[in-house]
Amino acid sequence: MTTGSLTAGRARFRLPRRQIPVLATLALLLVMYGIGVSQYTAFSNVQVIFNVFIDNGFLLVVAIGMTFVILTGGIDLSVGSVVAMTAMVSAWLLQEGLPAALVLVIALLIGPTLGLLMGCAIHFFEIQPFIVTLAGMFFARGMCTFISGSSIPITDGFWTRMSQERIGDPRGNFVSISVLIAFVVVLVAAYTLAYTRLGRNVYAIGGNPQSALLMGLPVGRTRIAVYTISGLCSAIGGILLSFYTLSGAPLIAVGMELDVIAAVVIGGTVLTGGSGYVFGTVLGVLVLGVIQTLITFDGSLNSWWTKIVIGGLLFAFILLQRLIGIRYK
Amino acid sequence: MTDSRPVLTMTGISKSFPGVRALHDVNFRLFPGEVHALMGENGAGKSTLIKVLTGVYDTDEGTITLDGEPVSFSGPMRATAAGVSTVFQEVNLCTNLSVAENIFIGREPRVFGAVRWGEVRRRARALLARLDLDLDVSAPLGSYSLAIQQMVAIARAIDIQARVLILDEPTSSLDAGEVAQLFRIMRQLRDEGIAILFVTHFLDQVYEIADRITVLRNGGLVGEYLTTELPQLSLVEKMIGKELDVLEGIEEHSRRDLAALEEGTPLVAVSNVGRAGAVEPFSLTIHAGEVVGLAGLLGSGRTEVARLLFGADRTDGGQVAVDGTASSLRTPAQAIDHGVGFCSENRRAEGIVADLSVRENMILAMQAARGWLRPIPRRRQDELVDKYVKALNIRPADPEVPVRNLSGGNQQKVLLARWLITEPRLLILDEPTRGIDIGAKTEIQKLVTQLSDGGMAVLFISAELEEVLRLSHKVAVMRDRQMVAQLANDDSLDADRIMQTIASGSHREEADR
Numbered sequence: 001m002t003t004g005s006l007t008a009g010r011a012r013f014r015l016p017r018r019q020i021p022v023l024a025t026l027a028l029l030l031v032m033y034g035i036g037v038s039q040y041t042a043f044s045n046v047q048v049i050f051n052v053f054i055d056n057g058f059l060l061v062v063a064i065g066m067t068f069v070i071l072t073g074g075i076d077l078s079v080g081s082v083v084a085m086t087a088m089v090s091a092w093l094l095q096e097g098l099p100a101a102l103v104l105v106i107a108l109l110i111g112p113t114l115g116l117l118m119g120c121a122i123h124f125f126e127i128q129p130f131i132v133t134l135a136g137m138f139f140a141r142g143m144c145t146f147i148s149g150s151s152i153p154i155t156d157g158f159w160t161r162m163s164q165e166r167i168g169d170p171r172g173n174f175v176s177i178s179v180l181i182a183f184v185v186v187l188v189a190a191y192t193l194a195y196t197r198l199g200r201n202v203y204a205i206g207g208n209p210q211s212a213l214l215m216g217l218p219v220g221r222t223r224i225a226v227y228t229i230s231g232l233c234s235a236i237g238g239i240l241l242s243f244y245t246l247s248g249a250p251l252i253a254v255g256m257e258l259d260v261i262a263a264v265v266i267g268g269t270v271l272t273g274g275s276g277y278v279f280g281t282v283l284g285v286l287v288l289g290v291i292q293t294l295i296t297f298d299g300s301l302n303s304w305w306t307k308i309v310i311g312g313l314l315f316a317f318i319l320l321q322r323l324i325g326i327r328y329k
Numbered sequence: 330m331t332d333s334r335p336v337l338t339m340t341g342i343s344k345s346f347p348g349v350r351a352l353h354d355v356n357f358r359l360f361p362g363e364v365h366a367l368m369g370e371n372g373a374g375k376s377t378l379i380k381v382l383t384g385v386y387d388t389d390e391g392t393i394t395l396d397g398e399p400v401s402f403s404g405p406m407r408a409t410a411a412g413v414s415t416v417f418q419e420v421n422l423c424t425n426l427s428v429a430e431n432i433f434i435g436r437e438p439r440v441f442g443a444v445r446w447g448e449v450r451r452r453a454r455a456l457l458a459r460l461d462l463d464l465d466v467s468a469p470l471g472s473y474s475l476a477i478q479q480m481v482a483i484a485r486a487i488d489i490q491a492r493v494l495i496l497d498e499p500t501s502s503l504d505a506g507e508v509a510q511l512f513r514i515m516r517q518l519r520d521e522g523i524a525i526l527f528v529t530h531f532l533d534q535v536y537e538i539a540d541r542i543t544v545l546r547n548g549g550l551v552g553e554y555l556t557t558e559l560p561q562l563s564l565v566e567k568m569i570g571k572e573l574d575v576l577e578g579i580e581e582h583s584r585r586d587l588a589a590l591e592e593g594t595p596l597v598a599v600s601n602v603g604r605a606g607a608v609e610p611f612s613l614t615i616h617a618g619e620v621v622g623l624a625g626l627l628g629s630g631r632t633e634v635a636r637l638l639f640g641a642d643r644t645d646g647g648q649v650a651v652d653g654t655a656s657s658l659r660t661p662a663q664a665i666d667h668g669v670g671f672c673s674e675n676r677r678a679e680g681i682v683a684d685l686s687v688r689e690n691m692i693l694a695m696q697a698a699r700g701w702l703r704p705i706p707r708r709r710q711d712e713l714v715d716k717y718v719k720a721l722n723i724r725p726a727d728p729e730v731p732v733r734n735l736s737g738g739n740q741q742k743v744l745l746a747r748w749l750i751t752e753p754r755l756l757i758l759d760e761p762t763r764g765i766d767i768g769a770k771t772e773i774q775k776l777v778t779q780l781s782d783g784g785m786a787v788l789f790i791s792a793e794l795e796e797v798l799r800l801s802h803k804v805a806v807m808r809d810r811q812m813v814a815q816l817a818n819d820d821s822l823d824a825d826r827i828m829q830t831i832a833s834g835s836h837r838e839e840a841d842r
Contacts, residue, residue, distance in 0.1 A: 018425075018469070195443040200426075200434055207423030214421040215485075216406035217435050274425035 020324050021268030021317065022280040028313075029283055032290045040297045047173045052289035057178040058083065058240035060285045062256070063263045064189045065233025067281045068226040070264050071193070072205045073273025074129040076227060078118065078136035079234045080256030082111045084249070085140040086238025090159075091152035091248025100158035108235050114140065115231020119224035133227075137257065144250040151249040154242060162243045178240040185236060190278040202226060206273025262310050263288050266317050287313065334397070336361045336524050337382075337413070337493055342391035344381055351377040355391075355550045357543055359493060359524045364515060366539035366556070367528045370568055370738075370766030373545040375528055379495055383408040383415050395493075414486035418498040420478040422485070424471030429453035431470050432485045456484050460514050476507030480514060487518060494518060495526045500534060504626060512538050530766065532561055544568055565767060590619050590802060594653040596786050597669070597755055599638065602647030608633040610647055611812035613805060615755060615788060620781045622797035622818070623790040624827050625807030631790045632674055634807065635757045638788065639671040640664040665698055667755075670748030672741075674759035674790070680744045683733035687723065688714045690732050690743050695750045717746035722772055738769030745773065755786040762796060774800060794824040806830045 036043035053060075062079050069076045086107050093103045114136055121132045154160075168174030193199035201222040204212040213219045242248055267284025269276025291309050295301045335358040344352040352374045359365050369375050380386045382393065384402030392399055395411060402408040405415060422431045429450045430437075438448045453466040462480060470478055479499055486494055496515070500508050515538060519525055527539060535542065535556065542559060544551040544567045551567045559567075595614035603610030608630040615621050623631050636642045640658040649658050651667045658664045661671070673680045682690055691714050692705055699705065714728045721742040723735075732743055741761055748756055758777070762770040777800050781787055791797050797804055798818065806814045806827060814830050816822055 191443075195446075197435070197437065197439075197442075197444070200430065200437070200444065203426060204423045204434055207425035208421075211421040211423050214405065214417070215423075215435055216404075216409065274423070 018275050021270075021321060022277055022283065024317070024320060025266060025268055025280060025283040025287060029287050029290065032287070032294065036290065036294050036297065043293075043297060045173075048293060050173055050175050050179070052286060052293055053179045053182070054176050054244075055292070056285050056289040057176070057182040058237040058244065059256070059259065059263065059288070060182045060282065061185045061233050061240060062237035063260045063267075063281045063285050064185055064278060065230035065237075066257075066260045066264050067189070067267075067269055067276060067278055068193075068202060069129070069230045070261070070269050070271060071202045071273055071276055072223060072226050073209070074122070074223070074226065075133065075261070075271075076115075076118075076136075076230045077130065077133040077257050078114065078140055079230060079237070079260055080253045080258075081137045081140035081144070082114060082231060082234035083238040083241055083253045083256060084144050084251075086111055086235045087242040087245070087252065088144045088147050088152070088248035088250060090239065090242050091154050092147045094154055094156045094159065095152055100156050103156075104239065107239055108232070111231040111233075111235025111238065112228045113231070115228040115234070116224060118231075119227030122227065123220045123223050129227075141250075141254075144248075148248075148250065151247050154246045154248070159243060159246060163246050176243070178243050181236065181240060185233065186278060186282060193278060198222060198225060203274055206275070208274075259288065259310075262314050266310075266313055268317075268321075270321055271318075333361055335359055336396060338394050339378070339382065340392050340394075342378065342381060342393075343389045344377055344386060345389055350548055352381065352548050355545065355548075356553075357550075358553075359526055360541075361492065361524050362519055362522045363540045364519050364525045364527055364538050366535045366542045367526060367545070368535065368542055368564065368568055369545035369551075370768055373568070373766075374548040375545060376497070377548075378545065379415065379497060379526070379528070383413060383495065409486075409491075412490055412492040413495070414491040414493070415495040415497065416479070416482045416486050416499055420475065420482050422470055422478060422482055424478070425469060427467050428457075428464050428470050428473070428481055429466035431481055432456060432488060452488075453484075456488055457481075460484055460517070474507070476503045476510065479503065479507075479511065483511075483514060483518075487523065491523060493524045493526065495528075497528045498530065499527075500529055500531060508534065532564065535564075536561060568767065590616050595650075596652065597638070597667075598650045598653075600648050602637055602644040602649065604633065604637060604642055604645050607642060607810065608637065608807075609811040610645075611805075612647075613812070613815070615786045617754065617786050618781050618784045619803065620777060620787045620789055620801045622801030622804040623788060623807060624794055624797050624804055625831060626792075629807040629831075630810035630812075631807050632759055633810070634805075634812070635671060635759050635788065635790060638664070638755075639669055639757055641671070665694070665751070668753050669755045669757065670694070670751060670753035671757045672744050672748060672759060672761055674763070681732050681740050684731055686729045686731055687718070687735070687743055688728035691717060691728075691746045691750055694747045698751050713750050714746075717749060721746055721776065736765075738765035741765055741773065742769065745776070749780075753785065755788065756780065757788045757790070759790045760792065761789075762791065762793070770796075794827050798822065798824060798827070 036048075042048070062083060066076055066079060089110060090103050090107045093106060094100065118132050118136045121127055122129050162177050165177050166174035167177070167180065193202065201212065201217050201219075204215070204217055205219055205222055209219055241253065245252070263284035264276070264281050265271060265284070266287055267276070267280035267282070269280060288310060292306050295303060295305050337359040339355065339357040342352050342355045342357070355374065355378060357378065367375050367378065377386065381388050384404045384407055394400065395413065400411060402411065402413070408415070423434075426434065432453050433449050437444045438452070439445060450466050457464055457466065460480060460483070462477070462484070464473065464477065464481075470481060473481070483494070499511060503511065515525055515527070529535060539556050541553065542556055542564065543553045544564070546568060591614070593616070596617045598614040600612040601610040611634065613621070623634060625631050633642070637644050638658060640660045640663055643659060649656060656667065658667065658669070664671070682693070688710060692710050695713075696705055711728070717723070718726050718728060723739050723742050723746070725735075732740055735743065745761065761773055774796065777787055777789060789797065789800055801818050804816045804818055804822065804827060805812055806816065808831050816827070816830070
């Protein structure tokens, strides 16, 4: 057999299969936006898009962290609770009179520390991520109520400034600081995944952890890193949420982890790991945001329709992943 | 080729595991620019020796030197860094990453921490060109065949200035053309001065490529020989350590009269069953006590036939009759109800549950047949398991060890026992002897003969024509996903004629149906 017949043409498909889910999400987003614009005149206002970002900035940041975890084939159920705990701790410490800078540092350390611990439990004791992060979820949620049974308002000057600051163009369209922070997180994450060894190891582990180990890649370190990154993103998300609501409440962001997972999957990241993009996750979050906006514009629909539509979409996207057989092993 | 000093020597290597002496005082040396075959039965210590060499295990005793310097690697990565690279039987790469990335991941050229993708691709292309491979380095590895993936693994291994390349059964899942391609690359690397340690079960391949052979048996060194000075027969004797009577024993398996066997109602008769994209519609009858061999090249549709008969895949159409009455084999559960058992070719992925014990693995199918609500009493389990551990000579003869700890041949026997316990009427064996040593192979062949003498029907799938000929009453030949012929195994049938049939898709024999 000649080299030519063995090699040339053996690549079974030339179409960028792995990009199909992302392209599908993009198409979906455009269709939904098109529907909005054709139904409601005000929908075409640029501020509508900006508001989607403003309302979902924290969700986006948390979803980025989740993307890292899911790319390794893991899952992090603790993110919603960690978001709430971070907001809660910030509100409480500010109420106690600590300076804003110190509160920020402390709040930003809690999430990654919890993530680090969970990652270590997952790696060293070989426990399922599902159960470890479920424990983390209960722990963080419990800590929220432990701090206070009711909502704590934030009156700190720095926080209110971050909340109210508008960055806009001369025509009056604006975004909040949170949106800029979310964008920075997106860019850093995209760069990390595409251009650093850490990022490439994440994909390798998601593809085949056994092979990754035999290729000499630092599997354990990477696995611990992704849960720490997810914890950090949850902490940033928690801070952004506290900017947004100017309070810390023990029962905020309940069930948010599920929205986040939905956004990541709708964004084309495969739940079994190894395939997906940060850009897809951005689109996934936007899809959720635009659904909400459409329902708000309609006015007559109950907000539970958001959940119903998300459920349908999630199902459709998992089927799509299955159909294009993205898990070629 | 052997005029220089050895690049690698292992002296007096011993290694024990609790209860097992895996290696005892083994010496091994490897010269630059040679292909050195490491031979031995399963459990002879080949894998352990390689794992000791690459630092997966520590040695209990003995020294390893590389270029005259004593070394002790703490793991495969350290070994690789020192120039000792290993390519395993299963391709250990990530199919979701690109070809180029698979070659370089973990040591990508970077600038300020950022991977230089252009440079990665350029170097990958250069490296593959050296191996005379023309691939799209940006394409995901999973889009290429297993053989190509194996060669990408070699490319990864030799990129790091490897001086010693260990190939651990690289050919077990390749077809003949792909093996030829691999050998071409091995010869090229050898000529470049790389020392290659080659482990395989295929004797022909050893004589085709190896310059020197080291034989291990039961953890001890039998000897080191030049390939040219060791005839194939003596190699086998040295490996199994006994005369070859065992092999002769079944050679004269009574070629019973096919006509007599085929009187009466067939046990299973299928007509025009097929599945689009898997196998063209075929018809086949199997009688009680009959061994039907299924011959054909890799990918010719052998396994697909087996999966259809077992109900693992749906048929597109056609009729199935069991004991002369029309019935269906649409799911494995139905097939099992009709007394069909199926030993998969892929014993790791589809058969053995590695973490369960020998006993638990064996009773799985029987328990499934009884239904999960009626547990098999422990005493009955022990009786059955003991019986088959003895009958099949499974080693270690301890039913409570996890199957993971058994050698490939013994795992295969456990899988066989699992189906034998259910006392099937038709047993489908898909490549039951692949990748296992000659001793175990002989035992399995003998067993098939005994079973069919006892009235069990067997569908025997194997790539080795001699084996098919030795055991079968009737040979069905597959070619390009078609059953091209069914040949009675009489005196006129030999390997050449089967090969001709495979090659030409002969029409004459079709009249025999």
